[in-house]
Amino acid sequence: MSLVRDQYKKKLIDFLSDPDNCFCTRTVMRKDVLGISGATFYKHFSPQAISDIENEAFEIRKKNSARQRSELMEALHKEGKDGNVAAAKEFLDRTEGKVPIKQEVALDAILEVKVMDNFK
Numbered sequence: 480m481s482l483v484r485d486q487y488k489k490k491l492i493d494f495l496s497d498p499d500n501c502f503c504t505r506t507v508m509r510k511d512v513l514g515i516s517g518a519t520f521y522k523h524f525s526p527q528a529i530s531d532i533e534n535e536a537f538e539i540r541k542k543n544s545a546r547q548r549s550e551l552m553e554a555l556h557k558e559g560k561d562g563n564v565a566a567a568k569e570f571l572d573r574t575e576g577k578v579p580i581k582q583e584v585a586l587d588a589i590l591e592v593k594v595m596d597n598f599k
Contacts, residue, residue: 483523484524487515487523488532490512490513491512491532492532492535492536492539494512494536495533495536495537495540496535496536496537496539496543497543498540498543498544498546498547502533502540505520508520552570552574555567555569555570555573556570559571
């Protein structure tokens with residue numbers, strides 16, 4: 480890789496991996512983050528290379544977002560305590576695990592369908 484491309488890649492990963500920044504479009508990446516034209520952007524990066532950069536940054540971003548996740552969990556907890564049933568359910572699902580949904584199958588209906596199919 481060229482030195483310039485390496486610098487652009489580092490700048491993109493630094494920006495995209497910061498949870499306080501938007502996970503933005505490629506136009507925003509090239510114009511606002513790197514300050515370069517589309518021709519220069521695509522001269523240095525193929526579409527696949529950009530996808531690889533986005534994926535790498537997203538993985539780092541997930542690791543760096545503990546504070547934001549904690550703030551959201553606190554907000555869900557507060558809303559749930561204040562009577563918001565959906566927030567309480569989501570908070571409990573996230574902290575205690577989802578309650579398995581018991582599905583009962585009407586065996587009589589299945590057998591009846593199979594028997595009827597045999598008579599056709």
